[in-house]
Amino acid sequence: MTKWAIEAHALGCRLGARPVFSQLDLAVPRGALVGVLGPNGAGKTTLLRCLLGLARRTEGRLEVLGRDPGAVRASIGYVSQGEPPEMSLHLSAVASVAAAFQGERWGFPLHRRRERNHALEALEAAEAGALAQRPLGELSGGQRQRVRIAQALVNAPQLLLLDEPLASLDQGGQQAVLRLAKRLCLDRGITVLMSAHDLNPLLEYIDLVLYMANGQGRLGSVDDVVREDVLSALYGLPMRATRVDGRIFVHPDRGFIPELTDCCPHCEGCK
Amino acid sequence: MILGLEYAFMRHAVFAGSAIALVSAPMGYFVLLRRQAFAAHALSHVGFAGAAGAILLSLSPYLGLFAFTLASAVGLALLGSRVGERDVGIGMVLMFALGLGVLFLNLYTANAAAAIGILFGSIVGISSTQMWLSAGVALGVLVVLALIYRPLRLASLDQDAARGRGVPVGALGVVFVLLLALAVSISVPVIGALLIFSLLIGPPAAARVLARSVEGGLLLAALIGLAETWGGIAASYYIGYPASTWIAGISFLIYLLAAWGGPRLRPRAAR
Incomplete structure (x- = not known):
């Protein structure tokens, strides 16, 4: 077993003709909590899909859990952006988690008790054990997010990829998800990659930050990456990282951040 | 004997009706989860056009049904997964098929009763060949559905x-729509192209409100579907009026009761 959960060298990915990112070097140790930050369209979602083997890497080298991405899918838990479909809101949390248990296998699940027990365990692990019997439609956004994380945990993953899990959560909900992610790293040795828009809620939890902008990315500790010279090189314009009361605000030296890329590949407008 | 089971036509009606109820319940449950009710509606009307065409050529209506629904199922499956785009495509296919259906009826004016039979079903006019064909196709669809059950369940809940x-x-998705085409094809001559939802959507819609797990929903939908079929045939036999009317009426009533009573049955203590 290698020391690294994710190892990439000069990794690049294209969607159609458009290069999303290139020359990405990553070395993420097992059990680390990594915040993936950057503006819209910087390639955060594409990177997560690349790690799952869903977006094809077009250049460089990439090993996930010591193997080719795609070969280790069974050990990766993935929570995409978004909400459960409207028609499933009558299902209980435990039923929706149970549906993910070995969901890639064919056939009808004959051991429903086992499926259910795994789902209950995953809900406990996601600090959502008390919600097991509640219908999804009655849960708050934060509770629903924890149920979705339980869904990703039900197959005992070694790597957890969370795409914007904090979006549309209030502060309390964000803290609960972050604490949960941290505990999964510490107690279970799971490596967690979490994309986010705002660095500040993550500051006290993450071990590493991967900052992506302008088709490039830098991985390192917050102090090594969120620096004016590094960010300026990434964005290709003079950037400032202002620290106030233990919070960090990244902004351009003057004025607004221009549209860095033409369009984000996953937003509704461009599909 | 109850239900007039001493008559062959009643035995055929009960047997074929039960087979169709049993296949419609799980298929319909997934149709709801996947929000493909419009596709199911379109397939039944496409089936009507196919059956009318087959009657015109003096062929078995089933030939036209299977040919038209399976062919358009492939087309529908290729339309993609975005609901908005999909619905436009389905609308186009539906429009074209119904145009053909009208033409076939126009060319073959001799037997209006056959057209009425396809549109509204003739559950008490089923031959033994039809009965065995319905039961065989229903069984085949259920077997394939069981084989793809786990991945289908996960893909329907969280793509x-x-x-x-x-x-x-x-x-x-393609396999599912093909199965749906088969299930619709055997339902159209029995329950009617226009009344297909009374077994395909009614029972799962009621079960969805009442059951909190997917498997519970499937089981309940099957039970409700059987009860509606038997109740409809019995009412038609003892009271009169078409069985299709009774089945649709009972389906509607059960859904209303479920939608009204379901939320009130939920234990409140968990909140």
């Missing part, structure tokens, strides 16, 4: 999570 685990979501 991204399914893709992340390596489920061939697109191919699964």
Whole structure:
């Protein structure tokens, strides 16, 4: 077993003709909590899909859990952006988690008790054990997010990829998800990659930050990456990282951040 | 004897009706989860056009049904997964098929009763060949559905999570619509192209409100479907009026009761 959960060298990915990112070097140790930050369209979602083997890497080298991405899918838990479909809101949390248990296998699940027990365990692990019997439609956004994380945990993953899990959560909900992610790293040795828009809620939890902008990315500790010279090189314009009361605000030296890329590949407008 | 089972036509009606109820319940439950009710509606009308065409050529209406619904199922499956785009495409296919249906009826004016039979069903006019054909196709659909059950369940609840685990979501969608085409084809001559929802959507819609797990929903939908079929045939036999009317009426009533009573049955203590 290698020391690294994710190892990439000069990794690049294209969607159609458009290069999303290139020359990405990553070395993420097992059990680390990594915040993936950057503006819209910087390639955060594409990177997560690349790690799952869903977006094809077009250049460089990439090993996930010591193997080719795609070969280790069974050990990766993935929570995409978004909400459960409207028609499933009558299902209980435990039923929706149970549906993910070995969901890639064919056939009808004959051991429903086992499926259910795994789902209950995953809900406990996601600090959502008390919600097991509640219908999804009655849960708050934060509770629903924890149920979705339980869904990703039900197959005992070694790597957890969370795409914007904090979006549309209030502060309390964000803290609960972050604490949960941290505990999964510490107690279970799971490596967690979490994309986010705002660095500040993550500051006290993450071990590493991967900052992506302008088709490039830098991985390192917050102090090594969120620096004016590094960010300026990434964005290709003079950037400032202002620290106030233990919070960090990244902004351009003057004025607004221009549209860095033409369009984000996953937003509704461009599909 | 109850239900007039001493008559062959009643035995055929009960047997074929039960087979169709049993296949419609789980298929319809997934149709709801996947928000494909419009596709199911379109397939039944496409089936009507196919049956009318077959009657015109003096062929078995089933030939036209299977040919038209399976062909358009492939077309529908290729329309993609975005509901908005999909619905436009379905509307186009539906419009074209109904145009053909009108033409076939216009060319073959001799037997209006056959057209009425396809549109509104003739559950008490089923031959033994029809009965065995319906039962065989229903069984085949159920077997395939059981084989793809787990990946289909996950893909219907969370497409991204399914893709992340390596489920061939697109191919699964094609197989599901083909199964739907088969289930619709055997239902059209029995329950009627216009009344297809009384077994395909009514029972799962009521079960969805009442059951909190997918498997519970499937089981309950099957029970409700059987009860509606038997109740409809019995009412038609003892009281009179078409069985299709009774089945649709009972379906509507059960859904209303479920939608009204379901939320009130839920234990409140968990909140």
